[in-house]
Amino acid sequence: KTAIVLENIKKVYNMGETQIFALKGISLTIREGEMVAIMGPSGSGKSTLLNIMGCLDRPTGGTYYLGGEDVSRLNRNQLALIRNKRIGFVFQSFNLLGRFPVLANVQLPLVYAGVGKKEMADRAREALDWVGMLKYADHYPGQLSGGQQQRVAIARALVNNPSLILADEPTGALDSRTSIEIISVIQRLNIEKGITVVMVTHEKDIALYCRRLINVKDGRILGDTPVANPGNAA
Ligand code: ADP
């Protein structure tokens, strides 16, 4: 089964008089259970591509099938629903809410999903336990290290049982030892939970923990190759 099918995806940003052609016709199929890295220089369109895959933004042209369903013509509310049900996000800067304890941060996607209070707490604790952060449930993000915050962010990403996780430079703010620990958690998401993972990174050694490497340049795919011996971060 396919997780993501992109057919000739284009994205144009209108900046007053000028148009920026951020994606110039991207075609790509990612099957369920894959773990894919996207690399490319700054400004090549990686974030734009991830935003479209994540239903955060709509393509200017082309067709996007998410789990077999054409989502390229859905409106903002419909996209928000799909996002909440099926996609988890992990960011470089963790994006946790500093005024709320860890448990509340992890529960957040469930609030939008309308889950009851008791079930929210149970599921958030389960997700925190899975990333090894249950004992920090009552801490605040500011009391945690970068690696711990990213674990919490991963718990938040998986609390809705998504079929797809999109990670934008998930190790970009971490030292190399902590980066490997986080990659190990992401590999477990992929292998133990069978979640499809698409990760943007500019670090080649991090990309080589994925099983497939896609190179983007100037809004186009320059290369798409399997990784011969993907690293095992466990
Ligand atoms: P990358 O993630 O590879 O650095 P981006 O997808 O962020 O690349 O950007 C691709 C191109 O699109 C760049 O030229 C960038 O300046 C432009 N761009 C990205 N987002 C916007 C936006 N919201 N408005 C206008 N231009 C944008």
Ligand code: ADP
């Ligand atoms: P990154 O590549 O690290 O994710 P960027 O600097 O490319 O971050 O983009 C950060 C945000 O700014 C994104 O939401 C992107 O869409 C927006 N952006 C990028 N380039 C431009 C631009 N030229 N004009 C307006 N917004 C932009």
